[in-house]
Amino acid sequence: MGSVTATVAPSRAPNVILWFRTFKAITGSGFRRYATYRQASVAGLVTNVVFGFLRCYVLLAAAGAAGTVAGYDRGQLATFVWVSQGLLAVVLLWGWTELADRIRSGEVAADLLRPVHPVTAYLAADLGRAGHAVLVRMLPPVLVGPLFFEVHVPSRWATGPLFAVSVLAAVVLCFGCRFLVNATAYWLHDVRGAMILWTVCSGVLAGLYFPLRFLPEWLQAVLWLGTPFPSLLQTPLDVLVERDPTGVQVALVGLQLAWTVVILAACRWVQRRAERHLVVQGG
Amino acid sequence: MAERPRPGGALAAYRALLGAQARSQAAYRASFVVDVLGNVGSTVFDVLTVLVIFGVTRELGGFTLRETMVIVGLATAAFATADLLVGNIERLPRYVRTGLFDAVLVRPLGTLPQLLLMDLPLRKVSRAVFGLAVLVVALGSAGIDWTPARVALVVVAPLAGVVFFGSVFVATATVSFWWVDSGELANAVTYGGRDFTAYPVTVYGGWFRALFAYGLGFAFVSYHPALALLGRADPLGLPAAVGWAAPAVALVAAALAAAAWRTGVRHYRSTGS
Numbered sequence: 344m345g346s347v348t349a350t351v352a353p354s355r356a357p358n359v360i361l362w363f364r365t366f367k368a369i370t371g372s373g374f375r376r377y378a379t380y381r382q383a384s385v386a387g388l389v390t391n392v393v394f395g396f397l398r399c400y401v402l403l404a405a406a407g408a409a410g411t412v413a414g415y416d417r418g419q420l421a422t423f424v425w426v427s428q429g430l431l432a433v434v435l436l437w438g439w440t441e442l443a444d445r446i447r448s449g450e451v452a453a454d455l456l457r458p459v460h461p462v463t464a465y466l467a468a469d470l471g472r473a474g475h476a477v478l479v480r481m482l483p484p485v486l487v488g489p490l491f492f493e494v495h496v497p498s499r500w501a502t503g504p505l506f507a508v509s510v511l512a513a514v515v516l517c518f519g520c521r522f523l524v525n526a527t528a529y530w531l532h533d534v535r536g537a538m539i540l541w542t543v544c545s546g547v548l549a550g551l552y553f554p555l556r557f558l559p560e561w562l563q564a565v566l567w568l569g570t571p572f573p574s575l576l577q578t579p580l581d582v583l584v585e586r587d588p589t590g591v592q593v594a595l596v597g598l599q600l601a602w603t604v605v606i607l608a609a610c611r612w613v614q615r616r617a618e619r620h621l622v623v624q625g626g
Numbered sequence: 627m628a629e630r631p632r633p634g635g636a637l638a639a640y641r642a643l644l645g646a647q648a649r650s651q652a653a654y655r656a657s658f659v660v661d662v663l664g665n666v667g668s669t670v671f672d673v674l675t676v677l678v679i680f681g682v683t684r685e686l687g688g689f690t691l692r693e694t695m696v697i698v699g700l701a702t703a704a705f706a707t708a709d710l711l712v713g714n715i716e717r718l719p720r721y722v723r724t725g726l727f728d729a730v731l732v733r734p735l736g737t738l739p740q741l742l743l744m745d746l747p748l749r750k751v752s753r754a755v756f757g758l759a760v761l762v763v764a765l766g767s768a769g770i771d772w773t774p775a776r777v778a779l780v781v782v783a784p785l786a787g788v789v790f791f792g793s794v795f796v797a798t799a800t801v802s803f804w805w806v807d808s809g810e811l812a813n814a815v816t817y818g819g820r821d822f823t824a825y826p827v828t829v830y831g832g833w834f835r836a837l838f839a840y841g842l843g844f845a846f847v848s849y850h851p852a853l854a855l856l857g858r859a860d861p862l863g864l865p866a867a868v869g870w871a872a873p874a875v876a877l878v879a880a881a882l883a884a885a886a887w888r889t890g891v892r893h894y895r896s897t898g899s
Contacts, residue, residue, distance in 0.1 A: 382805060382806070382807035383807045386807060386810040386811035387810040389810070389814050390810045390813045392814075397822060397830075398821075400829050400831060400834070401825055401829055402679075402742075404829040405679050406683075407685070412682050412683060415684050434654075463807045490833070531657075532654065533654045535658030536656070536657045536661055537660075539660065539667075540660065540667075543664055543668045543671060544667075546671070552672075552675045553675055553678050553679060557678050557681060558678065
């Protein structure tokens with residue numbers, strides 16, 4: 344086998360410390376890269392806040408005079424909406440076409456020559472981006488919401504750590520889904536179709552438009568177990584607003600972690616297949 | 627000195643631009659079909675969201691499902707059609723950043739029509755058709771007491787809505803002449819406006835309602851015309867005649883958008899290369 348690609352294991356024993364240092368460096372560069380897009384951050388932030396108001400008012404109206412709907416009280420709904428607007432930018436549901444663009448232009452060849460697995464390299468950069476988004480895109484809506492609405496503040500000690508794990512899992516899972524959607528560019532000339540299907544499905548099925556608990560229970564089960572979408576937003580949000588007892592919270596995060604492992608494994612498999620198939624036009 | 631082309635010549639040029647667009651978009655047939663389906667999908671989910679919310683509540687802001695669907699229908703039909711005709715102006719920031727706008731300026735045709743025809747998104751036709759279908763079904767099931775005035779309103783109100791949303795698209799896009807990375811900022815008003823108009827304004831509260839409903843004028847797109855069609859008094863106390871104000875509001879919006887566009891083009895400086 345004479346093929347030289349990043350996914351073929353190198354002959355020497357991998358150096359874990361070196362690997363970790365590389366991962367950290369790529370993460371740091373991802374953070375710094377997004378820190379330079381200041382105008383775009385402010386513009387996106389304004390949009391998140393406007394949609395925070397819109398969704399919050401609509402869901403509160405759904406709660407009506409009774410004050411509860413689908414197991415959420417008014418404070419829980421407000422927290423759900425405002426944190427979802429911040430989390431949306433952290434997991435970056437929409438707008439990532441970098442890999443597809445690089446495949447299309449052939450620049451992806453440079454990624455394959457690096458001594459880091461492409462999935463690992465892109466994931467590291469994405470974690471840096473997410474770290475920046477937590478500070479710049481998530482904190483402001485989370486702080487604006489309570490100024491205008493009564494919000495639910497978590498009361499159980501376990502909720503904080505569970506939420507942190509859940510958000511991290513959501514970021515990695517969402518990255519994996521985006522990677523798979525982008526990777527269709529290895530086989531398709533025009534990925535806009537795959538992108539638009541992802542955009543349409545991810546928003547509504549992740550719980551951004553309305554909490555998925557509004558749906559019939561059988562449909563909730565199908566979505567949670569059969570698709571990764573609820574694990575992208577709905578699970579971290581349900582954990583944060585303490586919609587369920589601690590046991591259910593833990594189970595939901597466990598399901599989320601399972602989906603993350605499955606999707607990341609799929610990313611590596613797809614990348615391996617794609618490299619056998621890829622022909623970069625030289626020049 | 628280049629002469630301005632005769633009107634017939636300009637029309638032929640626009641037709642050529644549109645034809646080239648249609649051919650290029652249909653070239654990748656499978657992609658085009660997925661695009662068409664995907665585009666209608668997002669609008670379907672917007673309407674489904676309303677139905678899901680009514681699955682857990684009987685009324686929203688004092689309005690029943692049937693009444694709310696008239697509001698949704700007016701908003702969706704107007705937004706989807708405006709998005710089809712003018713929505714692509716949201717790509718203006720990219721044209722400004724890449725300098726492609728220079729090429730548009732030197733051609734002997736209007737800048738705005740060129741930009742719109744350069745990438746007329748034919749895939750969005752599906753969305754406009756669906757929006758219209760929602761409106762027709764909603765009107766049919768709302769039990770409206772039809773009078774000649776209401777028949778006139780049901781024709782005029784969606785058209786006014788198209789003009790209004792089109793003006794919002796153009797006006798918000800012009801921000802990118804000053805602020806290149808403003809793409810998402812426009813979304814707050816365009817897509818935000820779409821979401822705002824899809825619910826009775828009684829749902830919203832405080833200064834947020836005042837700003838979006840009356841400051842920006844979104845209440846006149848769907849809420850007030852729907853009240854007039856349904857023969858309901860405004861719970862917020864405005865007179866019934868406000869329902870007929872939609873065309874006037876749309877014309878004012880169009881005039882403001884045109885002024886903003888002209889100022890923006892004059893302000894434009896190429897990013898160079």
